[in-house]
Amino acid sequence: MTGRPPQRGGAGKGAGNGAGRRGPRSDAWPKREGTGPRTSALDAARRAARNRGEDVSERSPWDGPAEAARPAKAPPKPASAAAKPRAFAPRPSAKAGPGSFSEPGPRKKPDATRRPAAPPVEGPTRREQRAAASATLASGVQTLVVEEDEAGMRIDRFLTTRFPQLPFTRVQSIVRKGELRVDAKRVKPNDRLEPGMSVRVPPLKLDQPTERPRNPAREADDAEFLRSLILYEDAEMMILNKPFGLAVQGGSGTVRHVDGMLEALTGKDGQKPRLVHRLDKDTAGCLIVAKTRLAAATLAKSFRSRAARKIYWALAAGVPRTRQGRVSTYLAKDEPTDADARMKVVSHGDDGASHALTYYAVVDQAAQKLAWLSLKPVTGRTHQLRAHAAHIGHPIVGDPKYFDVENWELPGGIQNRLHLLARRIVIPHPRTGVPVDVSAPLPPHMAQSWNLLGFETGHYDPIVEAPES
Numbered sequence: 001m002t003g004r005p006p007q008r009g010g011a012g013k014g015a016g017n018g019a020g021r022r023g024p025r026s027d028a029w030p031k032r033e034g035t036g037p038r039t040s041a042l043d044a045a046r047r048a049a050r051n052r053g054e055d056v057s058e059r060s061p062w063d064g065p066a067e068a069a070r071p072a073k074a075p076p077k078p079a080s081a082a083a084k085p086r087a088f089a090p091r092p093s094a095k096a097g098p099g100s101f102s103e104p105g106p107r108k109k110p111d112a113t114r115r116p117a118a119p120p121v122e123g124p125t126r127r128e129q130r131a132a133a134s135a136t137l138a139s140g141v142q143t144l145v146v147e148e149d150e151a152g153m154r155i156d157r158f159l160t161t162r163f164p165q166l167p168f169t170r171v172q173s174i175v176r177k178g179e180l181r182v183d184a185k186r187v188k189p190n191d192r193l194e195p196g197m198s199v200r201v202p203p204l205k206l207d208q209p210t211e212r213p214r215n216p217a218r219e220a221d222d223a224e225f226l227r228s229l230i231l232y233e234d235a236e237m238m239i240l241n242k243p244f245g246l247a248v249q250g251g252s253g254t255v256r257h258v259d260g261m262l263e264a265l266t267g268k269d270g271q272k273p274r275l276v277h278r279l280d281k282d283t284a285g286c287l288i289v290a291k292t293r294l295a296a297a298t299l300a301k302s303f304r305s306r307a308a309r310k311i312y313w314a315l316a317a318g319v320p321r322t323r324q325g326r327v328s329t330y331l332a333k334d335e336p337t338d339a340d341a342r343m344k345v346v347s348h349g350d351d352g353a354s355h356a357l358t359y360y361a362v363v364d365q366a367a368q369k370l371a372w373l374s375l376k377p378v379t380g381r382t383h384q385l386r387a388h389a390a391h392i393g394h395p396i397v398g399d400p401k402y403f404d405v406e407n408w409e410l411p412g413g414i415q416n417r418l419h420l421l422a423r424r425i426v427i428p429h430p431r432t433g434v435p436v437d438v439s440a441p442l443p444p445h446m447a448q449s450w451n452l453l454g455f456e457t458g459h460y461d462p463i464v465e466a467p468e469s
Contacts, residue, residue, distance in 0.1 A: 144199040149293040152300050155182070156189040158199070168251070174202060176336070192304070222264035231286065232438045236295040236430050238273070239438045242287040244417060244445065248278045251340070262289065277303055280383070282398075284443040285312070285422025290430070298430035303380065308427040311463055312375040312385055313363075313442075315419035315449055316394040317405050319371040323362040324462060327388040331356045331381050342401050343387040356381040358388045359466035366453045369411065370397070374423075374463035385420065396420055397449075413452045415445040 150158060159171045159180075171189070178186045181200040182193070193199070232239040240258070242248065247257040259275055266272045274296040276288040290296035302308045332352040335341040346353045357378040364372040371394065375385050383402070389395050390402035397403070397410070398417040410416055424439045442450060442457065450457065 141203055142201045144201060146193045146195050146197040146199065148195045149297060150193060151195050152297050152304070153193050154189065155180070155187055155191050155193065155199075158193055159201070168249075219264040222261040226258075226261055226265060231440060232436060234429075236291055237276075237299065237436075238289050238291065239425065239436070240287045240289060241440045242279055242284055242422075244282055244284045244443045247281045248275060248287065258287065258289075267291070276300055277380070279422055280386075280418075280420075282418035283420045283422060284446070285440040286310075286425040286438055287422070288425065288427065295430040299427065302427050302430075306378065306468070308425065309468070310377060310422065311424040311461070312377070313421045313423045313446075314373045314375060314385065314389065315397045315414075315446065316371045316373050316389055317369075317397060317403070317408055318394045319365045319368050320360070320362060320373075320392060320394055324466070325360055325392070327356075327358045327360065327392060329356055329388065329391060330354065331384065331387055333382070343381070343383045345387070345391055354381055355379065356384045356388065358385060359463060360388075360392075361462040361466065363459055363461055363463075364453075364455050366455075370453060372450075372453075372455050374461050376463050376466050378468070411452075414449045417445045419446050419449060421446060 144162060146153075146158070150161075153161070155175055156168070156171045159166060160168060174180050175187065175189045179202040180187065182191070182197055184200070226240065229240040229242065230238055231241050242258065247254045249259045250257050262273045262275075271292055273289045273291050274293065276290050276296055276299045279285065279287055288299060290299055299308075329345045330348050330350065330353040331343045332346045332350055332354070333341040334344055336352055348355075359376040359378070361374050362371050363374050373389070373394070375389075377384055381387075386396055386399055386402045390399075390404065395403040395405060397414065397419045399420075400418075421442060422440060424437070426435050426437045428434070429436050441447075449455075
């Protein structure tokens with residue numbers, strides 16, 4: 001090569017006449033014919049306007065008719081050859097008035113053509129929310145948010161409250177299979193919810209809710225029947241004396257139950273009384289019902305924190321050698337998919353095992369044949385008292401699930417019915433916190449047995465002095 005590449009900038013060797021300039025030397029490359037600047041968008045728009053026969057001398061060709069009607073802007077003043085640099089000053093705001101930029105001008109009058117603001121829309125009612133949730137749930141996945149008055153509710157009860165037409169067995173199934181998630185985590189049916197949690201519900205096929213024909217006569221009978229069971233009542237709660245054989249909640253083949261009859265006691269505000277806890281169908285005695293959702297949440301917390309004290313009476317086969325004792329085991333269902341399955345004693349760590357603790361005391365006895373037991377459950381497992389009584393070898397008389405004593409005959413005059421009574425309950429009032437202490441009388445079949453055996457209901461009950469934990 002005989003030549004060098006052109007130098008850029010600087011006054012180095014070979015800079016020649018182009019030293020100190022940016023870019024190549026003027027004589028380094030042949031000159032190209034200038035083509036001028038590229039066509040701008042403005043030029044293209046003006047050419048298009050000229051082709052349409054429009055005048056584009058005084059306005060931008062893409063301005064509308066309103067813009068064209070405005071007076072043309074004054075031409076800019078010629079710049080002075082010796083213009084002085086201007087000191088920086090804030091530019092007046094576009095909304096400022098004719099004076100200083102900090103002085104706003106008069107407000108514009110409201111436009112008569114502007115649409116007035118719509119009035120605020122009230123939120124949907126609880127019934128409308130449930131209907132909307134059911135409709136959405138039937139079509140796809142839905143995420144529900146737990147509200148303040150739903151704090152402490154069990155997962156299964158939360159779903160049955162939001163979706164009354166969803167069968168309870170289906171609720172248990174979707175929770176057990178992991179189809180339902182709370183804050184993106186798997187849960188158990190008895191887990192509790194807190195406000196703000198998100199509950200993801202899978203798509204389900206729900207039966208269309210049908211309006212049941214109201215039967216005023218039957219509702220009046222249900223209301224009268226429930227009022228005849230009231231042991232205690234105030235504005236927030238009531239305690240019923242549930243009779244033997246009446247189910248607390250519905251199930252397969254169960255038509256008449258306490259939860260269904262509570263519809264007859266719906267208040268003027270539309271609030272239906274709510275169950276706070278449950279009793280077995282054949283267990284009689286104290287059953288707490290809340291009249292408001294807030295009272296239900298508060299009473300449920302009292303049960304979970306073990307602030308509620310419960311005492312049960314039972315008639316057991318045989319007499320325990322230890323007249324006062326403590327039964328501590330782990331219980332699990334024989335059939336996890338069956339809501340009313342038999343409970344069995346298992347070891348710690350077994351699948352579905354839950355700790356159960358019960359204190360018992362012998363109040364009176366009939367020779368060595370029968371014993372009047374007073375029971376204080378610390379925990380609240382399914383069939384806990386019945387399973388514990390059978391575990392210590394003294395099952396409750398008339399128990400179809402757990403009574404398995406060989407060569408045992410029922411004494412004459414005693415009915416073959418479950419002899420278990422939720423005798424007494426002490427619980428803090430949901431509003432005042434003052435303890436509410438209520439006792440239930442013996443059901444007819446147990447009163448008959450007590451009279452036959454000579455047991456006095458006023459006998460001292462040693463279980464009262466038993467520990468609380």
